[in-house]
Amino acid sequence: MADAIVVGVRLVRALGLVVGRVSRRVSAVITPLGWVMLFAVPIAFVLGYQLGWIELVAVGFAGSVLIVVAALYLIGRNAVRIELTVPHSRVVVGERATGVVTVTNPVRRRIAGVKVEVPIGTGLAELAMPSLDRGASSEHEFVVPTARRGILSIGPVRTVRADPVGLVRRELVWTGAVQLFVHPRTIGIPSTSTGFIRDLEGNPTRDISNSDVSFHALREYVPGDDRRYIHWKSTAKTGTYMVRQFEETRRSHLVIALSLATANYATDEEFEMAVSVAGSLGARAIRDARNVSVVVSEKTPEFAKRKVLAVRHLNTLTRTRLLDDLSVVEHAESALGILDVARVAADEVIGISVAFLVCGSLATPTELRAASTKFPPGVEVVAIVCDPETVPGLRRVAGLSVLTIGFLEDLQKSLARSAAA
Structure with missing residues (x-):
């Protein structure tokens, strides 16, 4: 009896799987x-x-x-071979991008034309392929929309067999999916436009150090000074131990903080410009082999008890990886504003020399000044306000430079003016 029950349960389970x-x-x-x-x-x-x-x-x-x-x-299967080719895996927003579907007839008989569908993101490209003789092939090029940043999933390519009335529809998948990264638009920024960035090869700082490479002055020896820096000629002249004093130089560490808070932007155009600004600054720093950290606001989960004070660090290993990460950032109501982003970035990143705060026109001057105070003394803070409705300008207050740009191309001249100032 027990064996019969076990066999019955297994048969029912197998039948259920088949029916399902x-x-x-x-x-x-x-x-x-x-x-x-x-x-x-x-x-x-x-x-x-x-x-x-x-x-x-x-x-x-x-x-x-x-x-x-x-x-x-529904009977039968198209004896064809289909390939999907996307020439480029990464394009800039607005650039022309295409894909190619190649259908080949590998059998001896002639095959009728097939209807091919290619999903592109949330859209769909429908291609009508002609009839093919033995060994013949046909290529069809389709356009990929790149009006917005993001990652587009292209494919998989499928053929459709359906009756004229539309009672049945059979889809056969032939290829895998291909990802296309749509990067934000960036511009080239000359290294000289960031002349206020201090490093070992640039200008020394005004901070005084007991050991460095830029000589500043001599002073009397005090207990605890390194004897290696005693200046013996001056000691012989004065009869008192004299040690060298240096101006401190340090390797520059750039921080680019991008606000994703919807409250900081009046329009989507402002946000897209801000993303392009962050990408341009980061790409230039990576090309110059500088230490750079690019951070964006973290979002507070829905129904959270308190605001999440955190930032997300983007990949700055290469320019391509940075732009890949910037392709998918989006503003949100629950994201941290520019003030909180500056506060968290100042706490998490060590050795900052220059901080860029990128935001929209709705960030008030009071918020920007408060954000600049979150960084340690001696850090050069530059706020870049993206506002397509205004004339480019530069304002300087204590410890803060505010650049307002109306177009992405204004960034280069504005940074040059800030460096000169």
Whole structure:
């Protein structure tokens, strides 16, 4: 009895798996119109014969013929070979991007034309391929929309077999999906435009150090000074131990903080410009082999008890990886504003020499001044305000330079003016 129950349970479970698999495949093939027809035909026969309505019987037979014809369209498989080619894996927003679908007939007989569908992000490209003779192939180029930043998933390519009425639809997948990164637009910034950035090869700082490479002055020896820096000639002249004093030089560490808070931007155009500004600054710093950190606001999860004070560090190993990360950033209501981003960045990044705060026109001067105070003394803070409705300008307050740009191209001249100032 126990063995019989076990065998019965296993048979029921196996039957359930088979039925579930068949039902999923059937539901994927039959369209909503097809389901309506499957329910309408039996009802037409029953009502037609019971009520004596010849018209309903005729409708039932006509529907049966349509169902049989639709089922015949599902028989067989297109003997073709399909390839998807996307020439470039990364493009700049607005650039022309294309893909190519190649259909080849590998069999001896002639095959009829097929309908090919290529999903592109949330859109769909439909291609009608012609009939192909033995060994022939056909290429069809399609355009990929790149009006917005992001990662577009192209494919998989599928062929569609469907009846003329639309009762059934069978999709066959032939290729995998390809990802296309749409990068933000960036501009080239000369290294001289960041002349206020201090490092070992540039200008020394005004901070005094007991050991460095830039000589400043001599002073009397005090206990604890390194004897290696005693200046013996001056000591012999004065009769008192004299040690060298240096101006401190340090390797520059740039921080580019991008606010993702919707409250800091009046329009989406401002936000896109801010992303381009962050990408341009980061790409220039990476090219100059400088230490750079690019951080963006972290978002507070829904229903959280308190605001999440954190930032997300983007990949700055190469220019391409940085732009890949910037391709997917989006503003949000729950993201940290520029003040909180500056506060967290100042706490997490060590050795900052220059900080760029990138935001929109809705960030007030009071917020920007408060954000600049979050960084340690001696850090050069530059706030870049993206406002397409204003004239480019430069304002300087204590410890803060505010650059307002109306176009991305204004960034280069504005940075040069800031460096000169």
